Amino acid sequence: DTAVSQTPKYLVTQMGNDKSIKCEQNLGHDTMYWYKQDSKKFLKIMFSYNNKELIINETVPNRFSPKSPDKAHLNLHINSLELGDSAVYFCASSPIPRKSYEQYFGPGTRLTVT
Amino acid sequence: GQQVMQIPQYQHVQEGEDFTTYCNSSTTLSNIQWYKQRPGGHPVFLIQLVKSGEVKKQKRLTFQFGEAKKNSSLHITATQTTDVGTYFCAGPASNFGNEKLTFGTGTRLTIIP
Secondary structure, three states, X not given: OOOEEEEOOEEEEOOOOOEEEEEEEOOOOOEEEEEEEOOOOOEEEEEEEEOXXXXXXXXXXXXXXXXXXEOOEEEEEEOOOOHHHOXXXXXXXXXXXXXXXXXXXXXXXXXXXO | OOOEEEEOOEEEEEOOOOEEXXXXXXXXXXXXXXXXXXXXXXXXXXXXXXXXXOEEEEOOEEEEEOOOOOEEEEEEOOOOHHHOEEEEEEEEOOOOOOOOEEEOOOEEEEEEO
16 A cells, blocks of 8 residues: 555646646645655755644745645645746655654655746 | 755765765754655655664664764665665754754765676
8 A cells, every 4th residue: 555645656747837746645644745856856845734734835936836635635736837846746744743753755746847 | 044964965885885974964953864765766764863872773774863963874884786875864943843854965875786
């Protein structure tokens, strides 16, 4: 059973388009995240949700809008895609907020904007 | 803001040689986590260290948390081809719990068979 799953795995699209990435976790975790990993492998947090509530919103352009319909799902919608949005986007989850627990990452979505 | 740097950025070793990556935070950390990302894969949690000066071992991997809780290291003894990947340390942001991890810059390990 996949713990954290993401769809799609690959996404190739043109500048200006709008796209969505979906994430689901079956671990029963309370907290979910979106990370962006650039071509140099730097991993940066974008958003964090705890029980459907947004708790972290890093300085991300407002073209990026996360949505958590329930605590098992966290989606990411991106409007007006730009070349610089090309990266691997990872969803992750962790069991308990404000505790020292590991994060479980999904397989990633490789977004290529042309 | 908080910065977590790792050195070296890249390391190429012959199979069987040892490998060490060092992690340095600009702020004191309540704990530090280590992750491994295989090429084309996703980060996978390895371990968490909490106490000052803590040392933990996992088979050929030895993790250490500095006395001042601002640095950490990962040492691999007698590397194998399965060790290939990028190793990240990560620490919680000072004004958050673990809901906000700052990941280090990573050390990419390649093994020459």
